[in-house]
Amino acid sequence: MNDGNGSTNGSRRGITEAAHRGDERTALLGYLQRQRDLVIWKVSDGEDDVLRRAETPTGLTIHGVVRHLTNVERSWLREVFAGQSDLEYDWTDEDPDGELHVPADVSITELTGDYAAESARCDEVVASASLDDRSASRDSSLRWILLHLIEETSRHLGHLDLLREQADGRTGEEPAED
Template sequence: MAVAAATDGSGDVNGVRGGVIEPAHLGDERTTLLGFLQRQRDLVAWKMRDASDGTLASVRMPSGLTLHGIVRHLENVERSWFREFFGGQTGLRFDWTDEDPDADMRAEGVPMAELLASYAAETELCDEVIAAASSLDATAVDPDGTYSLRWVVVHMIEETGRHLGHIDLLREQADGAVGEGPPADA
């Protein structure tokens, strides 16, 4: 993905502000979609900034959903969609099982810094699969049907964005921290 350092993304390449990608305003489809995917990923880490593990672990939804669990889940779904499904990689480790399909949503006792580092490493591996594809029209097939890389990227933007909403609410509940991203002067 083309990224220009410390730009606002107003041109045809993705910029970065405060450690968070600013998607290109004038980029082609691939640059724009991958810019928005990376922005969602970056915001996961940004939302966890400057909070202790104790603070982050102090809140949970009635369903048991936690900030730590969301990060582990996002790592697993990226691995599943990009590397296993689209990239055809086998022998990958997942935190869910047939007996416990929600096990990836639990990460008690794992430091947030470790979860975020693992998530970032996974997204880099997933980006290699994306980069290897000739176009967003490339397809992969599973028992549920045929999907384009475009669909998988948009789905992951949706999935990560949906969980960012959960992260927003849980982080505000934990310590009052709010915000959609780094300030313009970051």
Template sequence: MESDGVIPVSRSRPPDDGTEREILAGLLDFLRATVVNKVAGLSDEQGFSSPVPPSTLSPAGVVKHLTGVELFWFSIDFANADLVWPWTDDDPHGNFLLAPSDTLALIVADYQAACERSRGVVAGAGLDDRAKAPEMSFTLRYALAHMIEETARHCGHLDLLRERIDGATGQ
């Protein structure tokens, strides 16, 4: 069962001898592509399933969460962009919850758009630049390192969920 439009994307490993910026941005982009590839080919039913009870974690929920995290760290907190907060009062730091109108393809498209927006924020800033949102003081370097950790952790979740759903393994 194919998903409506979620297809694998190409991944490029970052240079192992590049600049700090090239390595950090490259690692994050590699992981972002891995997220998309982990859900490519799943149907909405599979993508919305929670195959590891008692957890309610689903592949679609993980991607939706990562969309919010991208917006939060780079656009809202770092760049101080005036955007809609990605989480609700009922789920202030999660956004693993899915709406009835969600589809896996739309969730992945939103994720890819958030990643592209983040790339624009990163391209226009130095690694030592500080977050512009009130009461934020982290550097872009910290945000990139944190997002590598966050995205890698959730890639691990997606590995396990995908294997449980249809047996697919691999990077």
């Protein structure tokens, strides 16, 4: 049952429920976590070779989107906001979209595991900060960065909806109730 505070104890297979009450921080973190959970749900339970076949005319793939989201969280929360350096990314100056080009031997299970682990590391950064705190390298507040990540994750979740339907016909906005 949803406690209104972004609880993962809902009845929809571990998907965080959006906060209906509570403060701004609870709402922002709850909505971000919900989108993360839906990304992982959307790409789970599919055969890797089948999921890999779905591709847009510009080359966007399920695997690439998940890896992109991992890199985006790392960049915004750990590098831009917290000022951490020496972080590794899947893009380079020579290939700025490198995170979208996932080698064939990298599975969706590995990618979702990396995404969940990076999200947890980013949550540690957020836990000790105020929404009004400014980022280390840009004039952006944590509030703005969280809103940006909700927007970015939601946009790419829409891409994953279409790619997953193209791959194997699976549709749906969220898991059915248990």
